Amino acid sequence: xxxxxxxxxxxxxxxxxxxxxxxxxxxxxxxxxxxxxxxxxxxxxxxxxxxxxxxxxxxxxxxxxxxxxxxxxxxxxxxxxxxxxxxxxxxxxxxxxxxxxxxxxxxxxxxxxxxxxxxxxxxxxxxxxxxxxxxxxxxxxxxxxxxxxxxxxxxxxxxxxxxxxxxxxxxxxxxxxxxxxxxxxxxxxxxxxxxxxxxxxxxxxxxxxxxxxxxxxxxxxxxxxxxxxxxxxxxxxx
Amino acid sequence: xxxxxxxxxxxxxxxxxxxxxxxxxxxxxxxxxxxxxxxxxxxxxxxxxxxxxxxxxxxxxxxxxxxxxxxxxxxxxxxxxxxxxxxxxxxxxxxxxxxxxxxxxxxxxxxxxxxxxxxxxxxxxxxxxxxxxxxxxxxxxxxxxxxxxxxxxx
Numbered sequence: 001x002x003x004x005x006x007x008x009x010x011x012x013x014x015x016x017x018x019x020x021x022x023x024x025x026x027x028x029x030x031x032x033x034x035x036x037x038x039x040x041x042x043x044x045x046x047x048x049x050x051x052x053x054x055x056x057x058x059x060x061x062x063x064x065x066x067x068x069x070x071x072x073x074x075x076x077x078x079x080x081x082x083x084x085x086x087x088x089x090x091x092x093x094x095x096x097x098x099x100x101x102x103x104x105x106x107x108x109x110x111x112x113x114x115x116x117x118x119x120x121x122x123x124x125x126x127x128x129x130x131x132x133x134x135x136x137x138x139x140x141x142x143x144x145x146x147x148x149x150x151x152x153x154x155x156x157x158x159x160x161x162x163x164x165x166x167x168x169x170x171x172x173x174x175x176x177x178x179x180x181x182x183x184x185x186x187x188x189x190x191x192x193x194x195x196x197x198x199x200x201x202x203x204x205x206x207x208x209x210x211x212x213x214x215x216x217x218x219x220x221x222x223x224x225x226x227x228x229x230x231x232x233x234x235x236x237x238x
Numbered sequence: 239x240x241x242x243x244x245x246x247x248x249x250x251x252x253x254x255x256x257x258x259x260x261x262x263x264x265x266x267x268x269x270x271x272x273x274x275x276x277x278x279x280x281x282x283x284x285x286x287x288x289x290x291x292x293x294x295x296x297x298x299x300x301x302x303x304x305x306x307x308x309x310x311x312x313x314x315x316x317x318x319x320x321x322x323x324x325x326x327x328x329x330x331x332x333x334x335x336x337x338x339x340x341x342x343x344x345x346x347x348x349x350x351x352x353x354x355x356x357x358x359x360x361x362x363x364x365x366x367x368x369x370x371x372x373x374x375x376x377x378x379x380x381x382x383x384x385x386x387x388x389x390x391x392x
Contacts (some may be wrong), residue, residue: 113325115349116343118285119387120346158278186322190324200325206321
């Protein structure tokens with residue numbers, strides 16, 4: 001590790017210490033220097049790997065920290081913004097401006113999702129209930145990542161069955177793509193034989209809290225943040 | 239005297255039978271806390287959760303789950319990696335002797351596709367678990383509310 005410069009007398013050669021017939025032989029000065037050179041490079045590679053591992057650890061820790069509820073210091077938070085042009089479950093075209101002045105609780109999912117989405121949306125419904133008289137200050141938005149199957153009509157049946165205040169949003173595939181990009185949400189179609197229509201959607205499981213100006217405020221997940229906790233985190237900010 | 243002897247021996251025989259029956263009952267595949275979420279839309283997949291405890295002395299496999307109310311039931315696992323939710327199928331679920339497999343929201347679950355009728359809160363969903371060795375196990379799964387997170391007391 002102290003050896004920071006390559007040996008000056010490096011002149012190439014066979015690092016394996018074998019001759020042209022592939023036989024092992026005694027190491028000459030020249031071979032020794034090539035061994036030194038090899039060791040030097042190995043040191044550099046080891047050092048590089050340590051630096052990369054440390055950097056990765058820092059990034060992982062930072063990301064973990066981000067997922068803490070109510071945390072406002074968030075790497076890339078400025079990148080997450082509420083910006084969309086979609087159709088709500090009543091068939092009306094809406095943009096983020098239609099929700100300005102209200103906080104937004106936003107989740108991306110799809111109605112063919114049997115486990116995570118109902119769990120998360122039910123949790124968001126509970127948050128709205130827990131907010132009581134402040135409920136109208138928060139717009140709970142469910143944006144589909146499966147717009148071809150999740151039409152406004154389907155979303156209307158789906159969201160009203162979960163919670164009367166839940167708002168379903170869909171659009172063209174391009175409009176959904178643009179909305180997901182604004183919220184920095186990942187989604188991807190995955191072909192799967194046993195799934196309805198032969199596919200499922202992978203998607204980010206975050207619940208975003210956005211300010212009345214549509215700026216990122218906090219992030220939650222249904223698994224780690226019970227609705228009571230999310231409601232308290234929102235109330236503290238109202 | 240003779241009668242007393244008969245009564246005593248009958249009692250002994252009966253208690254022996256009872257303890258054997260109890261012992262057999264304990265060495266079974268046990269299912270606890272089953273519940274299904276009321277269906278949100280009949281056209282969309284439903285979900286059920288339960289806990290399986292392999293109390294037999296050998297490893298076994300859950301090779302299929304069926305219900306007269308669903309066209310198909312698949313064992314799925316939701317998992318989260320870097321915030322992204324994914325689902326994958328578990329075609330055959332291996333359960334070692336003594337092992338407890340817990341299905342719960344956000345984790346392993348039974349996905350019910352092709353619901354023949356809506357799953358209504360308060361009703362029961364009959365399902366059959368088919369184990370490779372233990373055979374069929376019939377379970378009546380209580381249907382809880384759409385917003386339920388598990389049976390009460392969880």
